[in-house]
Amino acid sequence: MRVIDVIVDILKREGVEFLSCYPTTPLIDAAAEADLRPIVCRQERVGVGIADGFSRVTNGKRPGVFAMQFGPGAENAFSGIATAFSDSVPILLLPTGAPRERVGMAPYFSSLQGYAPVTKSVQQLNLAKRAPEFMRRAFSRLRMGKPSPVMLEIPADIAVEEVEGYEYEPVKTTVSYGNAREIDEAVRCLLEARCPVIHAGQGVHYAGAWAELLEFAELTQIPVMTTMLGKSAFPEDHPLSLGVVYRMKTGPAAHFLNQSDVILGIGCSFSRHHQSAQIPAGKVMIHVTNSEADINNGYYTDYPIIGDARLILGQLLAAARDRLANKKQRDGSRVIAEIKGVRDEWLAKWMPKLTSDEKPINPYRVLWELTRTIDPRQAIVTHDSGSPRDQIVPFYPALSPHCYLGWGKSHALGTGLGLIIGAKLAAPDRVAINFMGDAAFGMVGLDFETAVRNNIPIITIVLNNSTMAVELTHMVASHERYRARDIGGNYAEMGRAMGGHAERVENPADIAPAIQRARQVTEEEGRPVLLEFITSEETAVSML
Numbered sequence: 001m002r003v004i005d006v007i008v009d010i011l012k013r014e015g016v017e018f019l020s021c022y023p024t025t026p027l028i029d030a031a032a033e034a035d036l037r038p039i040v041c042r043q044e045r046v047g048v049g050i051a052d053g054f055s056r057v058t059n060g061k062r063p064g065v066f067a068m069q070f071g072p073g074a075e076n077a078f079s080g081i082a083t084a085f086s087d088s089v090p091i092l093l094l095p096t097g098a099p100r101e102r103v104g105m106a107p108y109f110s111s112l113q114g115y116a117p118v119t120k121s122v123q124q125l126n127l128a129k130r131a132p133e134f135m136r137r138a139f140s141r142l143r144m145g146k147p148s149p150v151m152l153e154i155p156a157d158i159a160v161e162e163v164e165g166y167e168y169e170p171v172k173t174t175v176s177y178g179n180a181r182e183i184d185e186a187v188r189c190l191l192e193a194r195c196p197v198i199h200a201g202q203g204v205h206y207a208g209a210w211a212e213l214l215e216f217a218e219l220t221q222i223p224v225m226t227t228m229l230g231k232s233a234f235p236e237d238h239p240l241s242l243g244v245v246y247r248m249k250t251g252p253a254a255h256f257l258n259q260s261d262v263i264l265g266i267g268c269s270f271s272r273h274h275q276s277a278q279i280p281a282g283k284v285m286i287h288v289t290n291s292e293a294d295i296n297n298g299y300y301t302d303y304p305i306i307g308d309a310r311l312i313l314g315q316l317l318a319a320a321r322d323r324l325a326n327k328k329q330r331d332g333s334r335v336i337a338e339i340k341g342v343r344d345e346w347l348a349k350w351m352p353k354l355t356s357d358e359k360p361i362n363p364y365r366v367l368w369e370l371t372r373t374i375d376p377r378q379a380i381v382t383h384d385s386g387s388p389r390d391q392i393v394p395f396y397p398a399l400s401p402h403c404y405l406g407w408g409k410s411h412a413l414g415t416g417l418g419l420i421i422g423a424k425l426a427a428p429d430r431v432a433i434n435f436m437g438d439a440a441f442g443m444v445g446l447d448f449e450t451a452v453r454n455n456i457p458i459i460t461i462v463l464n465n466s467t468m469a470v471e472l473t474h475m476v477a478s479h480e481r482y483r484a485r486d487i488g489g490n491y492a493e494m495g496r497a498m499g500g501h502a503e504r505v506e507n508p509a510d511i512a513p514a515i516q517r518a519r520q521v522t523e524e525e526g527r528p529v530l531l532e533f534i535t536s537e538e539t540a541v542s543m544l
Contacts, residue, residue: 003128004030004159006166007094010135011065012036014170016092018425020050021067025096026159028067039425039454041418044068046447048080049418051091056419057380057402057426059206060090060147063139064422067094070156074111078118079412081149085118086410087229088202088269090147092138097124097153111153120148128161132168143173146291147206175207175308178288178315186264186286186303187319191330193262193284196222197242199277202229203267203290209310210401213266214238216317219324221332223339225253227268228275228406232398239336243343243394244406245277248541250394251346252339262286267309272298275408288312353540354395357508360536363463367392367435369511370461374431374519376403380423384416384436386470388463390541392435402427414443420458421451431519433459439468441491448530449498457522459515462491462532469537495530502530 001009008030011019018037021028028038041047044066051064068077074095084091093115098108115122121141125134134152142150190196204213210233217224217240224234225242234241243250245257257277264286270279271294279285279299286303287295295304305312324330356362370381376397382405383389389408398404405419416434424432441462451458468475468485478484495502501521505514511533518529 001163001166002030002160003125003131003154003163005034006131006163007135007154008034008036010132010168013168014139015062016065017062019065019067020047020422022047022069022073024069025067025073025094027094027096039450041450042447043444044073044077045080045412045414046418046421046444046450048077048084048091048093049415050422050425052080052084052089053382053405053419053422054426055089055091055422056205056405057423059208060143062426063090063092063142065092065094068096070096070098070111071109074114075109078114080415080418081115082118083407083410083412083415084149087407088147089149090142091149092142093119093149093151095151095153096159097155099157100155101157103155111151115151118149119151120146122151122153124153125155125158128158128163129166131163132166136168136171139171140173143171146293175290175311176306178305178307178312180315182303182305183312183315184319186305187316187323189262189284189286189303190220190222190264191320191323195256195260196220196262196264197256197260198222198224199227199245199263199265199268200224200230200233201227201266201268202233203309204230204233205267205401207267207309207311209267209313210234212310212313212317216313216320219317219320221330221335222264223252223256223335225256227277228393228408230268231393231406232401232404233267235400236398239339240332242339246275246393248390248394249277250343252342255342256339264288266313269294270298271409273409350395353538358536359506359508360465360534361506361508361511363387363391363465363533363535363538364395365508366461366463366511366533366535367395370433370515371397373512373515374433376400379403379431379433380405380420380427381433381435382407382416382419382423384434384440385411385413386437386439387539387541388416388435388437388440391538414440416440417444417447417460420460421447421456424456424458431459431522432457433461435461435463437469438462438464438466438487438489438491442487442489445491445494446498448495448500448528451528452499455526457526457528459518459522459529459531460495462530463535464491464532465535465537467537469539472537472539490532492530492532495532500528500530501525502532504532504534506534
């Protein structure tokens, strides 16, 4: 067997379902010959995004894999991998490398050097016979500890060398409980707190700890807010839900973040980042994470607990039951009423935008109609960076795990298209929808054709306001003199030209019917759909 055949065989043994890729790499044909479906994209960063979205929806248990050629392929993939690294997404990256005789020669790009800052591990296969060893190491690092991209570079000459027989067993993984004494101390602190709050992150998804989080919140009557990446880890229609908190916040999340005295972070990093919650001073911090690097990183940690989110939530539940035994059940009616009052007041401020009849269409109206047309429990929705993210994340009701994919600690414009293609592959029964602005479409719009060509029926919603709205206050002089912010195009025509179903919508009354038709086309015809909504230059993203 050739090295590439060994690698493909190992991918299949480890449960890999497809190979996201962009030519040229000999892995593509090797995968096809072994009935591992190659999905060839239009550019590397979208291919990385496809693997990324798949890994997120499968909680990393069925990892996405991306393969690219050495040199320009590895160079072009960087922004996608940097985004996955910033969001702690486990994907396996298999670039070919320059032949060994050229290693170290200018101007060949070195994945070993270039990707070291944005991967958990990056190695180069140095001998053909060591391929199983290197793949075993890669999958072990991919599946244990804090999630992150893992890269194995395969030099082009080694890739086609022969291997005479090999042995390989899929890797076994392990997770850990927390220290029992630390668990009990944390629960005591929570139950004695005046206004405790749970801050749930993406680690709840990776641990599959949704039921445990819900049970713990209900037992203790502690309200829950989520990070942007953790959104959908707790049902946002639950009376104890505060919604999401990052640079933008829901009204309840902002209110309780300020009022709280104790914050339990579960499956989050508590990083200080412009897209993360800014925790006010004076809070007692309980931090549950699977990485020691997160502890005391952004904030002082009063109660550090290291381990798996699901296992530790089980321990927290047991400790809370012990402390609440023979005591009156905690009365959460006051806090639930407070949440409802704050939420009702906050939403009342936003309803004129959410239900606006103005033309051009207010983008909030598009979101409002979507939530009323398609049950969020039946969908997976993601955004792009900039205005679509900030306008959608606080308001889209995440009611079940992974019905929403939040991302954005890195701002690679156009990321959402690859993510939703991967998400649809991971959950084919869900209605898969990505929101993007016209600027994001300019970055990656041609990869809508990737969905068409590969029969992946997604719905892409383009909010077309013909400008770079986020930059309204940043490009004043250049726009006045040279119209620098103006961008344009008829994206529905482009969608049709690429073989998809496409519509251009200008009237608010036509939003819901267009969304209904889009769902019908994806489900009955299996075709991707592009909906272009002509929207206003809406800039409001915070109204607390």
